[in-house]
Amino acid sequence: MTHSAGATSALTNFHADRAVLVLEDGRAFTGRSFGARGVTVGEIVFNTGMTGYQETLTDPSYHRQIVVMTAPHIGNTGINDEDDESRKIWVAGFIVRDPSPRPSNWRSERSLESELEAQGIVGISDIDTRALTRHLRERGVMRAGIFSGEELIDPSGRDLPVADLVHKVLAAPKMAGADLAREVSTDQAFTIEPQGERRATVVAVDLGIKSMTPLRMAERGIRVHVVPSSITIEEITALEPDGVFFSNGPGDPGAATHEVELLREVLDRKIPYFGICFGNQILGRALGYGTYKLNYGHRGINQPVLDRETSKVEVTAHNHGFAVDAPIDGESIAPHDGGRYGRVVVSHVGLNDNVVEGLRALDVPAFSVQYHPEAAAGPHDAAYLFDRFIDLMQNNGVAAANEEK
Missing domain, CATH: 3.50.30.20 (Carbamoyl-phosphate synthase small subunit, N-terminal domain)
Structure with a gap:
């Protein structure tokens, strides 16, 4: 030839x-x-x-x-x-x-x-x-x-x-068991100021946060303190937040011991909590549920998810290889420490495979989703979740004031 x-x-x-x-x-x-x-x-x-x-x-x-x-x-x-x-x-x-x-x-x-x-x-x-x-x-x-x-x-x-x-x-390490959040987290805290009048202050724990996430909160009048994953509960409360946010991030949630213990400190103080992606898995573990590795994960900007509260189907952006193992139907009692965090429902499910895509605690002010409502890149169907976080913080403030009375 x-x-x-x-x-x-x-x-x-x-x-x-x-x-x-x-x-x-x-x-x-x-x-x-x-x-x-x-x-x-x-x-x-x-x-x-x-x-x-x-x-x-x-x-x-x-x-x-x-x-x-x-x-x-x-x-x-x-x-x-x-x-x-x-x-x-x-x-x-x-x-x-x-x-x-x-x-x-x-x-x-x-x-x-x-x-x-x-x-x-x-x-x-x-x-x-x-x-x-x-x-x-x-x-x-x-x-x-x-x-x-x-x-x-x-x-x-x-x-x-x-x-x-x-x-x-x-010879390369496997992803299972990898504790990676500290490798991608910011070294120094920084603040994103709200656009317009300030409505709330949030401490965002950077486990691998995407820049669009605090921007979406700032657009809604939230002052966002982005802090390293190594932060302590004392350092969080010193910032006097109305809410705490845990971001997306890499690695196995089963290896994230510090993050789980930190979130339990947040839940014990009944500070409103919102988590995205890795933050959803951390909430699941803090409540006492397990996590497991998906066969090939969800990664893309076209994943259908059902919001059970509204019965609406959202097209959403995903990037996760692990999922929370929680009962999909009805309420369950969070298993950690004899149920000290009370009742929990699976708020969102993936319509392709029924994977847990969101959690909502009924007795402590906390909720999370497994996908990316900041839509970078992706559809904007789930942007309302940032508004839901503001509602949770405002309602929690009213409830706290009533308790003091």
């Missing part, structure tokens, strides 16, 4: 740009390097959103995860300096089918690939992401590695066998 000079050049370039994705079960995909060259390992997950890749990349909940975008064309709108959800890209690696050769959007300031290169994020393109996603749906999320450049060859210049690459993947 012969090749023209152009074809030979293309083959040579492909070999130089070659990247290999290897899963811990031995499945391998060969494509092109996208972003930085080198090696990265982590838990591989897929995101079904057709847009919002910049918000996905900068979501701290993806710390130590390699993200597969199921939408085939990624990078069309480039990267700007306004849509980041945190201070940097957090994904361990990035996988796309067809990256845009050039961005086309009036807000774009640089290309997706140049941003990945600048931040040292190893990626791969030109693989069958549909086949990869189906594999993960059937086998479940697992560890994986992306290898490119010198990481694909041994000292003699020969290609490393897939078995050697699998061995490197298996």
Whole structure:
């Protein structure tokens, strides 16, 4: 078989740009390097959103995860300096089918690939992401590695066998049991001032918070003190909050001992509480329920959820691989310490698989949801939850005043 000079050049370039994705079960995909060259390992997950890749990349909940975008064309709108959800890209690696050769959007300031290169994020393109996603749906999320450049060859210049690459993947830590919130949390507290007249003050514990979340609260007149995950209850109460918020974040809620104990201190003082995503799982554990790892999780901006209080179906943004194990139907007594937190209901359920998507305590002022009402990126169906938090804080203030009388 012969090749023209152009074809030979293309083959040579492909070999130089070659990247290999290897899963811990031995499945391998060969494509092109996208972003930085080198090696990265982590838990591989897929995101079904057709847009919002910049918000996905900068979501701290993806710390130590390699993200597969199921939408085939990624990078069309480039990267700007306004849509980041945190201070940097957090994904361990990035996988796309067809990256845009050039961005086309009036807000774009640089290309997706140049941003990945600048931040040292190893990626791969030109693989069958549909086949990869189906594999993960059937086998479940697992560890994986992306290898490119010198990481694909041994000292003699020969290609490393897939078995050697699998061995490197298996050396990576698993997500189960990982305590990661402290790795992504802010080091220094900061305050987001309310827009307009102040209606409430909230302490937001940063477990991997997205920047849009305190902004959504500030839009409603809330002064938000964003604080490190290591904060104590004494430091929280010193800020005299009307409510406490726990954010989204990475890792296994079963390993978050400090956060669970801190929330119990909040519940004991009957300070109104609202939690999102990881904050929902922490509330579940604080109440005494268990958590478990989903087979492949929910990640995307098109997940249907039923709000049982209103019977409305919301299309919502998700990013979670763990869920709360609580009775779905009717009231239950929170198991912790003989039921000292009273009655609890599952307020929201996922319509795809009946996973618990929200909790509401009936005897202490606390509620949470497993998804992302801040909608960055995603639909705005669940934005009312921030208003519900304000109502809870205001009603709790009235109740406290009546108790004092």
